[in-house]
Amino acid sequence: MIPIPRMPGLLEGPTTQVGKPVSRVDGRLKVTGAARYAGEHAIPGLLHGYVVSSAIAKGRVTRIDTGKAMAVPGVVHILTHENRPDLAWLDRKWKDQDAPKGSPLRPLYDANVSHSLQPVALVVAESFEAARLAARLVEVAYEAEPHQTSLLMNRDITFTPGKDKGGFEPPPAPRGDADAALAAAEVSVDLEFTQAAEYHNPIEMHASTVEYHPDGSLTIHDKTQGVLNCQSWVCGVFNLPKSSVRVLSPFVGGAFGSGLRPQHQLFLAVLAALALKRSVRVELSRPQMFSFGHRPETWQRVALGASRDGTLTALVHEAVQESSQAENYVEIVVNWSGQQYRCDNVRLDYRLSRLDVHTPLDQRAPGAATGVPALEVAMDELAWKLGMDPIQLRLKNYAEADPNTGKPFSSKELRACFRQGAERFGWPDHLPPPRSMRDGRELVGWGMAAGVWDAMQNPASAKATLGANGKLSIATASSDIGTGTYTVLAQVAAEVLGLETADVAVEIGDSSLPQAPIQGGSWTVSSVGSAVKAACDQLAKRLHALARDAEGSPLAGVGSVRFADGHVVAQDDPSRRMPIQQVMRAAGLPVLEEKALSVPYALGRLRHTLGTHSAVFVEVRVDAELGTVRVTRVVSAIAAGRIINPKTAGSQILGAVVWGVGMALEEEAMTDHTLGRVMNHDLAEYHVPVSADIPDIDVVFVEEHDEVVNALGAKGVGEIGIVGVPAAISNAIFHATGVRVRDLPITVDKIRAGLAALP
Ligand code: MOS
Secondary structure, X not given: OOOOOOOOOOOOOOOOOOOOOOOOOOHHHHHHOOOOOHHHOOOOOOXXXXXXXXXXXXXXXXXXXXXXXXXXXXXXXXXXXXXXXXXXXXXXHHOOOOOOEEOOOOOOOOOEEOOOOOEEEEEXXXXXXXXXXXXXXXXXXXXXXXXXXXXXXXXXXXXXXXXXXXXEOOOOOOEOOHHHHHHHOOEEEEEEEEEOOEOOOOOOOOEEEEEEOOOOOEEEXXXXXXXXXXXXXXXXXXXXXXXXXXXEOOOOOOOOOOOOOOOHHHHHHHHHHHHHOOOEEEEOOOHHHHOOOOEOOEEEEEEEEEOOOOOEEEEEEEEEEEEOOOEEOOOXXXXXXXHHEOOOOEEEEEEEEEOOOOOOOOOOOOOHHHHHHHHHHHHHHHHHHHOOOHHHHHHHOEOOEOOOOOOEEOOOOHHHHHHHHHHHHOOOOOOOOOOOOEEOOEEEEEEEEEEEEEOXXXXXXXXXXXXXXXXXXEEOOOOOOOOXXXXXXXXXXXXXXXXXXXXXXXXXXXXXXXXXXXXXXXXXXXXXXXXXXXXXXXXHHHHHHHHHHOOOOOOOOOOOEEEEOOEEEEOOEEEEEEEHHHHHHHOOOOEEEEEEEEOOOHHHHHOOEOEEEEEEEEEEEEEOOOOOEEEEEEEEEEEOEOOOOHHHHHHHHHHHHHHHHHHHHHOOOOEEOOOOEEOOOOOOOOOOOOHHHOOOEXXXXXXXXXXXXXXXXXXXXXXXXXXXXXXXXXXXXXXXXXXXXXXXXXXHHHHHHHHHHOO
8 A cells, every 4th residue: 555645734742832721711701701692692672582382293283373472462473384484495405514314394384293392383572571471372273193202112113224414324234244153152242222312401592693684684693513504504495695694603502412403493583583674582491402303212232242261253233213204313323333342243233213203413422422332331241241351351352453444543542541541540450249349338339431432524714814913813613612612723823823822812603704614523623723723834834934035034044943932933043033023024014814724634534544532430339228329430531632722621521421420320301102292301300410410530631642633633522521431330330239221321210120130
């Protein structure tokens, strides 16, 4: 094979700004309330919309009586499918950048109802309170049809989805004969898992404030992870030119995937604003946040076979997930199992079952947070059956290259994660047997698991503008969904031009800025960070040329320079230097501006598998009588390439561990299948972890050098932090109690049933 040329413009150490634990630059704005969210913009004459949601899960609206609602003082208009303005009818026009294969939902398009809580009307009033009151008085009659909302009752009615949606890869073809090898294996486990549907539940609920301008153009403040996605979607659906729609989303109060696709509140707010030629806001209530995308309910089977020395001889992983009737929502659930461990006989199978639900939606580490925990629990069960340490079993079958493709990993410091995580946790050489560590009435247990996520990158662009005052501005249409994007982009820019991070202002979340991808998939640092670096590299090149050519320049004839302390400095003679501001003055330039487009380094990427890895270690304490679980210690060791900011990256891992605790022990959307509706649709009954549920979490970033992934060598950390956690907790609960619960969440009732069934 032809050797891969070195990636141009690779950032090499040592660094001064990159790698520093800088506090988030938008922190003050957020804690003082100066950061405005989508539903917080005061606009003169603003109208308020409130959504009327369907009471049935499937069927037709037969009559809508708005008489009583219209009589409420302050009500201006009620939009339904009967009086809505013209809308696009081609499916293509309703597709957003994250739409899976199929027909996207068209709210208020016709009388059809495809899921519970689907919008059937929008009440628009002078006040939020009037709109909400009137929404309750809208009388809707339905013709209901039988619906199916239970995955477990429908998991035999399935189909296999094809390649689709942002690189969804169906499972690779089988290797060897896994079923025969399983039957012949010396030691084996064959296990079923279920995982409840989960909702994102960001603290900021979805809201859109649409400012209507006299010329018919719109300024939209939207809660979204992608302003450009919303802009092009609104333009498609309402047939508007891009020049008359500007979408802003500079601050996002959590999203976790819920803001990847434009949601119906955006559609309804724009619909009303255009119909009434007024500014309109639509904000969803917390229960209405349970009316759209979610992490799908999943059934899985994982079967592993091994020889007595722990060599894996068979691996079967099957999964069935729910999707909606109209769209094929797909996740990569089982492919990871073929990638994580070496095994000659592998069969992976992924199917969907259509239910009468809203199309599911990516939620933090979609697919991996579902499939990898099942594999990692199965590995733990196999380790106990073999009498082997769970780390040793994983090392015995460690994949040096990607077994799915045969490609090498661009870097994979998972061994270092095992070693450093185990050391920090105090993992013993010999784990005491299950149910053998007791402290008073509590049973103590230790568990571990590995995690994996992709290191993705998308094309992105950025503009860098250097002012005569030496301050730098960065502009890109990316979002910051709370991950620290403002901060890390400033650090990258400061690094390239030898400035302090505080000298860089970052502007994002505006559709009029240079193109950037939706913020998701943990790809923002990789994609947008690389674009910022490229724009600053171009500025550096120009500054070098200007400095060399300045009259009487100390850098005359210098071929290679670096940037430090606001100076252009000769590479081999630090005494030859010139302040950046002086370079610009000498050239008579008040500003220097450069725009760059960065694209993934295709050659390197195509020849490697690129991913982040983790090893998670957990201690739990389970009350022997009550079955209540406390997670008392977590160590998460992460390999994710260069860490741009250990503080904000560390916070991503902390938050993701909390998500993992929620998935393992608490989060569960409970559907009443008679009604076809999630019943625990508020934060009182849909449990997420609170501070009292969360122990000290120790995050370890292991060193990982990667020259293939991108010019920064950074892989992104938004999602890897959750992947190993549910399995590590589940394994620790088994170690504490001797009870296996393979249905997430592991709630008290299930543990008590297990304890009662113990011999
Ligand atoms: Mo993330 S689920 O890609 O926002």
